[in-house]
Amino acid sequence: MVVANQKGGVGKTTTTVNLAASLALHGARVLVIDLDPQGNASTALGIDHHAEVPSIYDVLVDSKPLSGVVQPVQDVEGLFCAPATIDLAGAEIELVSLVARESRLQRAIQAYEQPLDYILIDCPPSLGLLTVNAMVAGAEVLIPIQCEYYALEGLGQLLRNVELVRGHLNPDLHVSTILLTMYDGRTRLASQVADEVRNHFGEEVLRTSIPRSVRISEAPSYGQTVLTYDPGSSGALSYLEAAREIALRGVGIHYDAQHAHAGAQHHQHSQHSMSEGIQ
Template identity: 90%
Template sequence: MAGSPQREPAVEESEPVRSDANVAGPMTEPVPGPRSEPADVSRETPPPMDATPVIEGPGDGSAPVGRAAQQAVEAMNRSGERLPRPERTRVMIVANQKGGVGKTTTTVNLAASLALHGARVLVVDLDPQGNASTALGIDHHSEVPSIYDVLVDSRPLADVVQPVPDVEGLFCAPATIDLAGAEIELVSLVARESRLQRAITGYEQPLDYVLIDCPPSLGLLTVNAMVAGNEVVIPIQCEYYALEGLGQLLRNVDLVKGHLNPQLHLSTIILTMYDGRTRLASQVAEEVRGHFHSEVLRTNIPRSVRISEAPSYGQTVLTYDPGSSGALSYLEAAREIALRDPAASGDGRHNSGMAEGTQ
């Protein structure tokens, strides 16, 4: 048109679309009051860092991390402090037979957080679905040497371990679909409950942590994990029926402790998918802390779109969006775990009472 052009849209587009309210630490509570966003945005706590669109996808330098990424780096290295490395390898079993509680997500993101703090960490994927392997960007098709070969064919663990791209010091023993038949095949093998323990003991490379991602069941694979490690880590979702079935898991821990591994104990409870704006999440957190006192981490893992998106790119949330609330929460949770005495909660005094009250 020959008339004077209208410039108002350009001025509107130049306005900033992100506020400092989107940069939140692990324990930051959301700002109270009414919200104008669509209903589906409420699944993120604190609000998602999605204001700036990402065209090419994460990992190519276009991810909108900005100052939040710098805050993540500062969170990892507070005042130049380095987290202590354990005197001996801590083998931690991440287990919960209730599905959808964030078990695999917790395994891979805690492992990545510990590695970013300077530790050498191995993730053992014992779930036939191989979700931990996928989230870490590890190839795990049927021809790849995997943890199945270690358990069933007594292959050395070093033959199947792969380094994780993008995270120095992090390694993974992947799972393939072959692992689905391992429960049956292990039944007839000698020392069927301790095959993973012997494999980890025979692994010659130095490790600070081994995190074992268990399947959502209490079969021989989970028993192998409990015999191999000393610490049980249980993610609990802050939703209705969060404690359902937990009693059976604790009874199994007691059985393995009594007959196969006297050092086994529940060391850590981590609350996942926490939405501080809901009364239900607060009630679940209060109930869990009433049953498990010092075992419960102070840091809650928020319900986060970024945490959910990261595995589809073969990444942890630490590399997908290091400045997000989910990444900062897992960094803080890993810090708590690293500073804990691994044997501090090994008496199991609460287990029997919890087992009786939870079906």
């Protein structure tokens, strides 16, 4: 899944790492690929990403195997990360002259032999060659949308790019999931934006929205996701519920929000028992 939105500050990285951790806590094996030169996903997962660390840059530019850069996340069993380093900032330019520049990440993922259930790719807040590499490698696009004024601004360009990549480079690519983030239930604006997004996208919008939460914002400064930083918080429970919804959609099971809320309290289930419980 490609987590993309070229607007900054909409919760892309937060969504990537917390959904990944939630899926891993549900028993899945999950790889986060950090494609943002700032390396915020790597930081939130407690993965070292100073300039000397083997990173996704080496994979894209020097064709290093993905297995040579993937690190396990200490706090969450089954969660792995391919970190980003600041070198990635120059990769947009370096990729231009390389052979098959749009599909280098796709090739690296295809050659990766460890078993995985999910790969989540955190994109930079731009629509350059790094994001194109993510879209060529991925099958689904997840778009986090912040519940604020101008929420849908700029989305047209992102959707056009998805269509371009689908038409020319990756026929499997589609927008599968829209996640409402930073939702403040006390404001009329938030519910108006949520309604607008649901009217615009329909079934793609997850029923679960992510609340504005101090805990979610604090967690990365401790090198943690909100799932390990404060497991009982509303932020952690909402990401667990969103992950559960995504997992159940993936296996074609009808989602029941009431069951999910009860299930979010017992989030150490394996994926198998998770899907059985919902049926």
